Amino acid sequence: MRRLLAFDIALFALVVVLFALSDSVVSVPLAVVQLLPLLVRRRYPGAALAVIAAATAAHSLLGMARAVGYLPAALALYGAATHRSPWVRWGVCGGAVVLVTVTGAIRHGPVEGGLLAAGALIVTWLFGAERGVLLRERALVAQLRLDRHLADRAAATASSRERLARRLHDGLAHTMTVMLVQGEALRATARLTTADEERLDVVLGAGRAALAEVRLALAEEAQRDAAATLDGRLAALREAGLEADGITGLDTLPAAVREVAFRLVGEAATNALRHDGPGARLDAAVTRAGETVRLGLTSTPGSGRPASEPGGGGFGLASLAEDVTAVGGTLTYGPAERGWRVTAEFREPPTHRAAP
Incomplete structure (x- = not known):
């Protein structure tokens, strides 16, 4: 520029x-x-x-x-x-x-x-x-290359995630579930002393914690996949002419909404290049107000072009609005000054601090 x-x-x-x-x-x-x-x-x-x-x-x-x-x-x-x-x-x-x-x-x-x-x-x-x-x-060729790249990346990511989930489910998660069920059955049918019940509670608590860690590992893997997919998507879009150096703060979002936020940024970046062509710019800002955390995405056309409206937001944003709602947030989008703005708001969970 x-x-x-x-x-x-x-x-x-x-x-x-x-x-x-x-x-x-x-x-x-x-x-x-x-x-x-x-x-x-x-x-x-x-x-x-x-x-x-x-x-x-x-x-x-x-x-x-x-x-x-x-x-x-x-x-x-x-x-x-x-x-x-x-x-x-x-x-x-x-x-x-x-x-x-x-x-x-x-x-x-x-x-x-x-x-x-x-x-x-x-x-x-x-x-x-x-x-x-x-x-x-x-721009059309770049879009086709991007779509193919994203399709290949999504297929590889889905395959990797499926293999990991199957191994965890068929192995550790299945074994832990059996242990928990048998432990609960033992408590219901056997005559246990108070000391034995306490030991069984410790075992069952450890089993539930281990099962929760397995589920958390799957969720974190999904976030890593989403982050890697976004990095590849932005790299392809930059190669096609998008300026997307102003995307920061995504790692500070609550973990529960991070995967949806990554996909939202990817959709906004694709729309910016598709509707405003090479030279378009996308900026992201994460702000907080009380218990609300806001992700704002603003795209502006390059080379001084007037902005073109993306046909009411498109199917991609409409679909992502449902995903944002599913994690307790709201999504709004529409024309802004010389561009297009997408805003997602989420409720930030309270931070629990240990007493001194």
């Missing part, structure tokens, strides 16, 4: 210098209106092109030199032609080409003015549209 900003500033400075040295400026205010929108052409490509095209047309009618004077319009046209919106890509770009071409023909004649402007702008327009197609195809 910093290199892109530096490039835009250098390009803007170069165009300003060319305007100053070419002696093409007839109206300084119109020249300023032609140049300034270049600074926001990535964030507002359609609006920037419309303003620059109108200023270029007016400046051309006043006698502006053609070559350098059309450069801001060409740069804005190239950027707008890559936009994902057909209205911007064809409507605004087409209108700008027609406007600049007609005014050029009026001022400088149909050949030197109209055809020259039309040829240069149409070629620029087509190059921009082709680059937009390549960017969208690149």
Whole structure:
């Protein structure tokens, strides 16, 4: 992003210098209106092109030199032609080409003015549209690669978890369950002394604790699998163009909700790249207020693009909302300033401290 900003500033400075040295400026205010929108052409490509095209047309009618004077319009046209919106890509770009071409023909004649402007702008327009197609195809290929990677990773994780669960269930957990059942039966049917009952209670308590540790080990394994899956998912998304360096604090979430939180971050990251393309950014923040712990995920489009709404949140978030509810939390999502925000709130269990 910093290199892109530096490039835009250098390009803007170069165009300003060319305007100053070419002696093409007839109206300084119109020249300023032609140049300034270049600074926001990535964030507002359609609006920037419309303003620059109108200023270029007016400046051309006043006698502006053609070559350098059309450069801001060409740069804005190239950027707008890559936009994902057909209205911007064809409507605004087409209108700008027609406007600049007609005014050029009026001022400088149909050949030197109209055809020259039309040829240069149409070629620029087509190059921009082709680059937009390549960017969208690149995002699609990255998404397909990501889906395949996630499917392979999920299959491997499920297989590993199934093997571990089967070994624990068929081995230690099954044996401990049998011991507990037999111990309870012994207490119900045998005549035991008080000392024997106390010994049996110790044995049964140890057995229940061991069985609980087995279940806890399975839960922790599920969390480790979810964390590893998230790491792989974020790595693939970063390779495809997502900026996801601001994801911190997940390890501080309550253990009971951590697995759901990992999957929620993965879904939000995938949606950010899918809907806003390469350069999109995802940030995560964990905050606490009383007994409530909040996980906030915010995605913003890259290169100044306007955010696109993910169709009401999509099936993935709707499904995860049920999982969040199942662990006692709530999930909300919707548009935010220049982006999309997902917020999950959970009840944090009280911390028990040992008395001094």
